[in-house]
Amino acid sequence: KAGVTQTPRYLIKTRGQQVTLSCSPISGHRSVSWYQQTPGQGLQFLFEYFSETQRNKGNFPGRFSGRQFSNSRSEMNVSTLELGDSALYLCASSLGLAGGHEQFFGPGTRLTVL
């Protein structure tokens, strides 16, 4: 069974731009969660989508948004990029809501904001 895939793997943007990251969950998984990983803050939860609906949200500004499609694939968008948005963005999929099922992570997208 293929694992969680994320595209692109690496991205360089400049301040003020916007970016869209993509995540394809493991086949049959209906929940996708997004995390931001930085050396200073560690792994921080962004949001979780299940059945095309956002079910949980972390403490990030509104510049961070996401969506999920009917095939469970998910995208996250960051608008008006700031230097501090440079991070590894990880998505994780699970069969059902992450509260009751184990999450499997993708390799991440490394975003660098210049």
Next chain:
Amino acid sequence: GQQLNQSPQSMFIQEGEDVSMNCTSSSIFNTWLWYKQDPGEGPVLLIALYKAGELTSNGRLTAQFGITRKDSFLNISASIPSDVGIYFCAGRDFGNEKLTFGTGTRLTIIP
């Protein structure tokens, strides 16, 4: 955001040595998870714990769910070079569907 206290932050050991690390939380958790992350990759689930006092093994790895529900421990026996990486604990508290991650323990094996 909320984080778990994980210690030690880093460990330098020789091949063959045993390793111990732990996580503590100020709140009670109903699930503890241990992940390992290799450079350039996402975390991989090693062990999941669901019951206070539970002791679970996965090969050379053993993890325990603390009796107080506020801590968990991971032990690695007879370390080998591929054990190098960052180990994260993660907890899920009652009524909260979000995972909270520890700050990570970086394991380095000295030749």
